[in-house]
Amino acid sequence: MEIAVERGRATRQRLLRAAVALVGEVGWNGVTTRLVAKRADVSPGVVHYHYASVTDLLIAACTEHGGVMLEQISQGLVEQEDLADGVTWLLGELASYPADDPAALLLAEAFLASSRLPELRADLAVLLNRFRVTVAEWLRAHGYEGDADVLAVLLSALLDGVALHRGVDPGLDPQALAVPLRRLFASEPQA
Amino acid sequence: MEIAVERGRATRQRLLRAAVALVGEVGWNGVTTRLVAKRADVSPGVVHYHYASVTDLLIAACTEHGGVMLEQISQGLVEQEDLADGVTWLLGELASYPADDPAALLLAEAFLASSRLPELRADLAVLLNRFRVTVAEWLRAHGYEGDADVLAVLLSALLDGVALHRGVDPGLDPQALAVPLRRLFASEPQA
């Protein structure tokens, strides 16, 4: 019962991946047991064997994949050497959302669904906070003179907002935001 | 057949109102024919009499109510006498989202759904653009020295992002964003 467990783990990963892709394609409530099963190439019963319900699967998929997404963004940001590079990098990252990655709006989808799922909301709040903390630390480490926590909150909201709006208006060019964003980063304490 | 037409109009309004409320409560895909009918206190068949499908009703409801919401925000902003008042007013407005208004996230819900509904996307793009234009004109009229169009885009995305994040983290206090936001508004052209 060693290989069997391993296979189970692999199947669960495939279910999660399928769920993530489907949330991007048909929305949170559009994901059904059979759709996931078909996408993951397993029989419909498997979903219920590994997860108590479709909702449980979606919660697991969104917290996991959402966590990875936020981790990738914050890690990419942290690798930037100064604040100016950070702005450039963030805008470049935004330019690939959401068209190139159907799951780019997964977090937005999860945020909306979380209003009816307290458990999911708690998970997402943790992810969101971890992201903010990482960003704030990076800001402080590179000489941002204002309140780094506040700017981190503003940035995370702005990123989600831009991704959301780019879904409606693909013409929204993130690069255009460079000027005001740079002003935000390069602060003199204030007037 | 005068009173009858009037009654039809009223019924349609009740359906739209019910749809808006339900999108806020159960999400875009959670709204069903029977739910709307029950909420609007009409028989299920009425929905199909006035709208070809539930999706059509949702599209109509979101474009109408979403338009009114954006109109209210931009009008409230336009009434502010200077840029500083504008920041204060926007943040105050955000503080009531989304807890006080179950339909506050209606636009976010519609934005996500629009990726599968080109017709809806077109409608939303028009609303979004109208909002941006109004904001940009107000910025210019009150002496904003940077690119007003860009700041309008950034602001609209930020507002949606903050509303979305406040659904997950009600502790997010919009007032905390006052300092960086003021810096954005009070520009010297740039370095």
Place this chain on the structure above:
DNA sequence: CTAGCATCTGGACAATTGTCCAGTACGGTC
């Protein structure tokens, strides 16, 4: 009053849903 019209009713219909389960497959242990 009759005829005509927009509106509305309430249920029929097939299709799809989430959930559940009896049975199968298969690697590991004895």
Place this chain on the structure above:
DNA sequence: GACCGTACTGGACAATTGTCCAGATGCTAG
């Protein structure tokens, strides 16, 4: 070999879905 546990199959089940429609309702015009 027999046995066990994990993983999976494929279909049954009631409930809910979107859609449609035959008929009732009530106003208006002639």
